[in-house]
Amino acid sequence: MKEKLKYFGFIFGFILCITILVSCSKSENTAADSQKLKITTTTTMLKDLIQTIGGDKVEVINLMGEGVDPHLYNASAGDVEKLANADVIIYGGLHLEGKMSDVFGKLENSGKDVLDVGNTLDKNLLIFQEENIPDPHVWFDTNLWILEAEAVAAKLSDIDPENKDYYMSNLESYKKELSDLTEYVIRRINEIPESQRILVTAHDAFGYFAKQFRLEVRSIQGISTDSEAGTKDISELADFIAEKKIKAVFIESSVPRKTIESLQEAVKARGWDVKIGGELYSDSLGDKEHNTNTYIKTVKKNVDVIVEALK
Numbered sequence: 001m002k003e004k005l006k007y008f009g010f011i012f013g014f015i016l017c018i019t020i021l022v023s024c025s026k027s028e029n030t031a032a033d034s035q036k037l038k039i040t041t042t043t044t045m046l047k048d049l050i051q052t053i054g055g056d057k058v059e060v061i062n063l064m065g066e067g068v069d070p071h072l073y074n075a076s077a078g079d080v081e082k083l084a085n086a087d088v089i090i091y092g093g094l095h096l097e098g099k100m101s102d103v104f105g106k107l108e109n110s111g112k113d114v115l116d117v118g119n120t121l122d123k124n125l126l127i128f129q130e131e132n133i134p135d136p137h138v139w140f141d142t143n144l145w146i147l148e149a150e151a152v153a154a155k156l157s158d159i160d161p162e163n164k165d166y167y168m169s170n171l172e173s174y175k176k177e178l179s180d181l182t183e184y185v186i187r188r189i190n191e192i193p194e195s196q197r198i199l200v201t202a203h204d205a206f207g208y209f210a211k212q213f214r215l216e217v218r219s220i221q222g223i224s225t226d227s228e229a230g231t232k233d234i235s236e237l238a239d240f241i242a243e244k245k246i247k248a249v250f251i252e253s254s255v256p257r258k259t260i261e262s263l264q265e266a267v268k269a270r271g272w273d274v275k276i277g278g279e280l281y282s283d284s285l286g287d288k289e290h291n292t293n294t295y296i297k298t299v300k301k302n303v304d305v306i307v308e309a310l311k
C-alpha cells in the first residue's frame, strides 16, 4: 500500500512539475512577444529594411504583399486596425502610397507615432517631376536606402533606447552589405556597352537607379501607375527604341505586362525587333522561391536581368 502511495505521489509530482514548466515557458513566451516593438509598414522593401535593423526586438507587419502596386493600394478595414495597433507606423512617403495619405494623416493627428521615412531625406537628393512631385522610388539608389536605414535605426533607438546599441550594430552590418551591393551593381553595369545603357520599362520606377549607375531611363507611364499610358507616349517611345536599336525592354512585377507588349508591337511596326528582356522587380520584392525575398537579392536579380539582356 505504502509503495502504491509513493508511486502515485511520484506520478502526481511529475505531472505537477510538467504543468508548471509548460505554463512558465508559455508566460515567458508571451512576455517576450509583448516586449517586442510592434511596427506596421507598407511595402515589402520597408518590411525587409525594418526587420534587418530591428532583428528579434521587433515584430513587423506589412500591408502590401509581393507584387502589390503601392500607388494604387487602398487600406482595408483590417489594415487600419493593424496600423492602429502598432507602436510605430513606418511608411515610404513621397506620395508612394498615394491613396493612403488620409489614413496616415488621421492616425498621426490622433497621436500615433508615425515615421514618413521619405520625408527624412534631404530634398536636394530627390528627383522632382512636373508640378514639384518627388519621385518616390528612392530605394533603388543604394545610397538613399542607406539614409533610410539610418532614419529607421534612429527611430527604433528613440522609442526603445535600451536596445540602441543592438540597432546601431545591425545598421553598421547592413551598411557594409549595401556598400558591397553597390560595388556589385557598378561591376555588372560596366559589362553593357555604353551606347546600350538605356533602360526601358513600363513605369518610371528606375529614375534613381539610373541616376546612380549612369543609365538613360525611359518609360511608358510616369512615376505613378495611376494613369493610363497614352498612344502618343507609346508611339514616341517606339520611335526612340527603333532609332537607337535598343535590344530589350523590361516588364515589371507590379505592373500589367500588356503595356510593354503594346510597345513591343509598335517597335516591330517600325522594322526593329525589340526583345522583352525579362521581368524586373519595381515596387515590390520577390519571394523565397525566386531567391528575391530581400532587398539585396532583389536588386542583384534586377541588375543580372538588365545586364544579360543589354550586354
Ligand SMILES: [Zn+2]
Binding pocket: 071, 137, 203, 204, 205, 223, 224, 225, 282, 283
Ligand atoms: Zn512605382
